[in-house]
Amino acid sequence: MNNNNKGKAVAVSSPNVNDIDDDDDGNGNISEDELDDDNNRSSGVSSTSIRFSSRNTSSKYDFVKVKVWLGDNADHYYVLSRFLLSRMLTVTKIPNYVAIKIALELKKLLIDNSLLDVSQSDLEVNLFKLMERRGYGEEYINRYKMMTRFHHQRVPLVILVCGTACVGKSTIATQLAQRLNLPNVLQTDMVYELLRTATDAPLTSTPVWARDFSSSEELITEFCRECRIVRKGLGGDMKKAMKDGKPIIIEGIHLDPSIYLMEDDNKTQEQEKTQEADPVAVDGSNTQMENNSPSGSSSEVCNSTAHVSCKEGTPTNKVDEVSNHLEAIGLARSVSEEKGESVTDPELSKSTSVKKEKSGTKPIIIPIVLNMAEFDHKALLEEEISTCTFSDKSIAQDKDKLIRNLKTIQDYLCSFNSQGLRVVNISATTFPQTLDWLHGYLLECIEHGISSVSNENSRQPAES
Numbered sequence: 388m389n390n391n392n393k394g395k396a397v398a399v400s401s402p403n404v405n406d407i408d409d410d411d412d413g414n415g416n417i418s419e420d421e422l423d424d425d426n427n428r429s430s431g432v433s434s435t436s437i438r439f440s441s442r443n444t445s446s447k448y449d450f451v452k453v454k455v456w457l458g459d460n461a462d463h464y465y466v467l468s469r470f471l472l473s474r475m476l477t478v479t480k481i482p483n484y485v486a487i488k489i490a491l492e493l494k495k496l497l498i499d500n501s502l503l504d505v506s507q508s509d510l511e512v513n514l515f516k517l518m519e520r521r522g523y524g525e526e527y528i529n530r531y532k533m534m535t536r537f538h539h540q541r542v543p544l545v546i547l548v549c550g551t552a553c554v555g556k557s558t559i560a561t562q563l564a565q566r567l568n569l570p571n572v573l574q575t576d577m578v579y580e581l582l583r584t585a586t587d588a589p590l591t592s593t594p595v596w597a598r599d600f601s602s603s604e605e606l607i608t609e610f611c612r613e614c615r616i617v618r619k620g621l622g623g624d625m626k627k628a629m630k631d632g633k634p635i636i637i638e639g640i641h642l643d644p645s646i647y648l649m650e651d652d653n654k655t656q657e658q659e660k661t662q663e664a665d666p667v668a669v670d671g672s673n674t675q676m677e678n679n680s681p682s683g684s685s686s687e688v689c690n691s692t693a694h695v696s697c698k699e700g701t702p703t704n705k706v707d708e709v710s711n712h713l714e715a716i717g718l719a720r721s722v723s724e725e726k727g728e729s730v731t732d733p734e735l736s737k738s739t740s741v742k743k744e745k746s747g748t749k750p751i752i753i754p755i756v757l758n759m760a761e762f763d764h765k766a767l768l769e770e771e772i773s774t775c776t777f778s779d780k781s782i783a784q785d786k787d788k789l790i791r792n793l794k795t796i797q798d799y800l801c802s803f804n805s806q807g808l809r810v811v812n813i814s815a816t817t818f819p820q821t822l823d824w825l826h827g828y829l830l831e832c833i834e835h836g837i838s839s840v841s842n843e844n845s846r847q848p849a850e851s
Contacts, residue, residue: 448494454504461506469494472514474568479530480826481523489517530830537837541632543750544569544836545625546829547647548638549800550757551793552596553767555813559757559822560638566826571628575639578620579613588616594640596792603795610796614643629750640796644754644803751836753829756800756810763814765790 446469453467469490476486493514497505515528537544546569548560557574564572583590591598595613600606621637628635759767772786804810809828813821 446491446494448491448498451498452503453494453497455510456504456506464504467494467497467510475531475534476518477566478534478568478830479523479527480566480823480830481518481527485521485523489514489521492517533830533834533837537833540748540837542748542833542837543629543632544634544833545628545647545750545752546634546636547642547644547752547754548636548757549640549642549644549754551640551797551800552594553764553771554757554759555818556638556640556757559813559825560636562822563825563829564636566822567634567829569634569636571624571633571635573621573624573635573637575617575621575637575641578617579639579641582616582620590616596640596796597789598792599788600792606792606795607799610799611643611645614641614646617641618643618646632748642754644756644800644806644808647752647754648803648806648808749836749839751833753832754803754808755825756803756808757813758797758801758810759813761794764793768793 449469454464455467456464469487472493473483473486473490476489477483481489493510496513496517497503497510502509515531518524518527518531546560546563548556548563550556560572564570579590582588583592590613595606595610598609600609617639624635627633768790769786772789801810811821811825
């Protein structure tokens with residue numbers, strides 16, 4: 388390792404913010420030649436390179452490795468990836484094409500100054516300077532630091548995108564996953580179908596909103612029953628999110644906010660009981676330790692809903708098998724597990740693990756209900772219903788009944804607004820603005836969540 392380069396920061400020249408290439412397609416298809424052209428345009432330097440419609444996404448700087456060293460003693464390092472860095476910058480609400488250019492500028496700066504070994508702190512110093520030169524100052528830098536803490540603390544994050552049919556749940560969930568750099572998106576429709584076909588769960592092929600009910604109360608009762616079954620099927624992914632601190636976005640119609648709000652309350656109550664318990668007694672029993680772990684809490688919540696499944700004729704072990712199968716096949720499109728770092732003292736590692744399981748990090752659960760204006764929603768529903776195939780032909784003909792049932796479910800979901808749940812109005816004309824607002828809202832929720840975790844962690848040493 389070249390120790391002479393560590394701890395060095397270099398002066399960053401100021402690129403003109405107005406020199407951002409307006410011809411860039413926003414997909415990151417830029418090279419270092421275009422970046423030089425971007426920085427030299429204001430000084431009258433012209434570029435003789437011919438731009439083709441199919442641009443080269445690679446750069447000669449990608450073939451040079453820059454090692455970023457971590458820790459006070461620089462014991463570990465990772466290789467700088469401008470792609471991952473640009474993804475991290477987009478989380479702060481920097482436009483994608485600008486984030487890509489900043490990442491390339493940073494790597495070009497380091498390599499041109501022979502800084503192939505750099506500390507994390509010096510890397511961030513140069514990165515923040517480049518961000519400021521582009522016009523993305525303190526607000527964006529603070530977001531970057533906040534999201535870095537979030538990933539380091541591995542706080543469990545569950546984002547629920549609720550709503551009825553044709554309100555844009557899948558589109559919103561996918562867009563938010565890209566903006567927040569979250570790799571896991573799970574659809575309840577897939578879980579529902581897998582439970583229906585692979586188990587004896589009392590689920591039908593006809594959606595709940597397309598069936599006949601004598602009253603609105605009966606419809607909501609059946610809707611909540613199906614949501615509880617689907618929640619049981621999500622048990623494996625939820626456990627993994629809680630235990631490993633991996634964020635997940637769940638979207639679909641079979642999301643009853645009351646289930647997840649109740650779980651969050653139960654989690655808080657159990658943590659309070661754990662903190663009041665005698666720590667010696669907790670250390671003395673592996674069984675009790677497991678019950679106090681995040682996965683244990685999730686299991687306890689699952690067990691509380693298990694009697695519903697059994698009562699309704701659903702074999703609990705079958706639903707568990709499907710839940711484990713969902714986790715095994717990676718239905719949530721999750722990334723591979725990160726490699727664990729070696730620890731010099733096994734006993735210290737074991738002790739740290741025990742403390743984490745005992746205390747349990749409170750998850751950040753963010754339920755969002757999407758609501759669409761009645762006129763727009765009805766138009767989309769009529770188009771959707773006309774393309775649906777139902778076993779009962781008469782169902783498709785009674786469109787008013789289908790729309791009425793969906794309206795009943797939508798009103799039920801929006802009723803949780805009084806409990807602090809966020810209801811977001813969706814419109815085709817304001818979709819980009821709504822997406823941008825949701826991006827900021829989720830960042831605020833994450834910041835509030837990790838602040839609560841930091842406060843709890845600071846209180847625990849004082850209490851012990």
